Amino acid sequence: MPATPTPHDTVNAAQSITRATIEAAASRIALHIIETPLIESPRLNDKLGIRLLVKAECLQHTGSFKLRGASNAVWSLDDKVTDVVAFSSGNHAQGVARAAASRGLQATIVMPKDSPAGKIEGTKAYGASVVLYDRYTESREEIGADIAAKTKAHLIKPYDDARVIAGQGTVGLEIAAQAAAKQAKIDAILCCCGGGGLIAGMSIAASDQIPGVKIWSAEPEFYDDTLRSLTSGEIQTADINQPSICDAIVTPQPGQLTFPINKQLLSGGAVITDRDALQAIATAFKHLKIVIEPGGAAALAAVLTGQYPQGASTVVAVASGGNIDKQMFQRALDEGPLF
Amino acid sequence: MPATPTPHDTVNAAQSITRATIEAAASRIALHIIETPLIESPRLNDKLGIRLLVKAECLQHTGSFKLRGASNAVWSLDDKVTDVVAFSSGNHAQGVARAAASRGLQATIVMPKDSPAGKIEGTKAYGASVVLYDRYTESREEIGADIAAKTKAHLIKPYDDARVIAGQGTVGLEIAAQAAAKQAKIDAILCCCGGGGLIAGMSIAASDQIPGVKIWSAEPEFYDDTLRSLTSGEIQTADINQPSICDAIVTPQPGQLTFPINKQLLSGGAVITDRDALQAIATAFKHLKIVIEPGGAAALAAVLTGQYPQGASTVVAVASGGNIDKQMFQRALDEGPLF
DSSP states (O other): OOSSOOHHHHHHHHHTOOHHHHHHHHHHHTTTSOOOOEEOOHHHHHHHTSEEEEEEGGGSGGGBTHHHHHHHHHTTSOTTOOEEEEEOSSHHHHHHHHHHHHTTOEEEEEEETTSOHHHHHHHHHTTOEEEEEOTTTSOHHHHHHHHHHHHOOEEOOSSSOHHHHHHHHHHHHHHHHHHHHTTOOOOEEEEEOSSSHHHHHHHHHHHHHSTTOEEEEEEETTOOHHHHHHHHSSOOOOOTTSOOSOGGGOOSSOOTTHHHHHHHHOOEEEEEOHHHHHHHHHHIIIIIOBOOOTGGGHHHHHHHTTOSOTTOSEEEEEEOBOOOOHHHHHHHHHHOOOO | OOSSOOHHHHHHHHHTOOHHHHHHHHHHHTTTSOOOOEEOOHHHHHHHTSEEEEEEGGGSGGGBTHHHHHHHHHTTSOTTOOEEEEEOSSHHHHHHHHHHHHTTOEEEEEEETTSOHHHHHHHHHTTOEEEEEOTTTSOHHHHHHHHHHHHOOEEOOSSSOHHHHHHHHHHHHHHHHHHHHTTOOOOEEEEEOSSSHHHHHHHHHHHHHSTTOEEEEEEETTOOHHHHHHHHSSOOOOOTTSOOSOGGGOOSSOOTTHHHHHHHHOOEEEEEOHHHHHHHHHHIIIIIOBOOOTGGGHHHHHHHTTOSOTTOSEEEEEEOBOOOOHHHHHHHHHHOOOO
16 A cells, blocks of 8 residues: 555545455454443433443453554554555554454554553563654654555554454444434444544444444544644644643644545544543543543543533433553543543 | 351252353353453463463453352342342452442442442442451441341442352353364463352363363462361361452451352362562553453462473463552552563
């Protein structure tokens, strides 16, 4: 796959991801992932005045949904591939490292040197080689492409890859099936959005299976590039020099493959502050008993601050990851829950 | 039901709990509980050298398994009952409060005044009246029986009640089905043990569905009354003046109904310290992304400290609850993970 797809390639690749490819991904990765639960708290529901279902993808192996897309990509590879390379702030890193190990491949992961220590430790623990870079002055895409060229390793991009998007889409299939089992009619789904791979894949599956569902992105302050792009109709960029604790989703702009999908399937978006994320983490600790990281808390933070489609009475928030260091978690507990 | 069953009553009640009554309980409570996931961490498995599956019952509504037994008891009641009463350190309290509210009944809960603040707050939040008592100088059984006599409320005991034990037993049905779906052959199950209701019900279901499974209790230091009772063959008591952070499972002795069951179905037990529990909480934070309380961490702590049946390669630890205050969780994070 070329480093920058042409517009024609992009349209083809985006259109190639369908319910059928997502179902194929689900079969391919079934033995490598767990079906994460859709949890709720009656007390929190009472306080919010809606039924809030949380897709606890933080419980996924490697601590985030990223294992789904990484596993679908790795297990779609030709048998001749021996090495893979990826660039990631930490969750895709661990997903690719674990997926590669499950197939006996060697992984090299390019990570920002200011990634949470636990994410770097985790990536190494899954057997990958880690190359650190400065995310303010260096391009991870260039470093990843260089390593791929030198080592003949196959590059697995974090979101602009149809196999990865289809893998993440399995979250949407599960949400639809789990809600049906609870006899819950979902009005809206909120999902965090960095490059947009999770929300794109999830939206393809969910909008196919849940007629009329409204899907919103949830992004950190300063990194609301997808919402601004949805509003303007064209890809907008974020100023990556702005600070955010939501390390998992601070990407410079929407993806070339993901944005056309999200433009078609999303109806709006929420923007949350660092404080909103911390309070969401503390609320999840108190009421839901799950550990979530700042970026993984974005959708929950949006719902807790009243940012969801008007009139929705049953809302899903995807809690995408739980790879948070002790210091940040303690900061969230000190901030305290919103409810 | 009399306050103290006669030996004849006890044998009959214990024998009345079968796979069929547990399956009936599962149907009765299905709409009031969630099926909690059986989660694992590949990294933790690598470190332990066994496959450890954790039944994350902390994710249950009200934050513990107690909702299962409470719901089975409440929804088994005659239509004429309007009030229920229970005594509990906090998890059965919240379970009964929530179950009563779901059927429109008024609940009065007798709680030790040194219960974690969050448990008292939660019990009130579910609409129950709370009566506090001193667990070192007063008998909760007597207070509960007095209230029951005065208000005509129906007493729902925390473990010496066949309906409650059958409700908790649904955890065992789920473990067996979920392990089968993962193609995992379970060698052993570790489960925390206070009065023994959860482990008794779970053991009836699990030993029926998983041939050859070994089941061990996990108890806090000083409160290993079930293990000592199993060893001696007779009910032994604990010194309730000893300190323990495992508030959910510091009971004075095994139950009259639960012990005959546990004596028949358990093959051993583990004893864990406060420090083991804190390290297990931190390990669950790091690797499993769940929030567990000290008592709910006992089984995990046992496995992490190598206390499980020799030769077992696939082990389940039941994480029974997650109702922990912020201060205690911070203490666990400061203690740090064992792996």
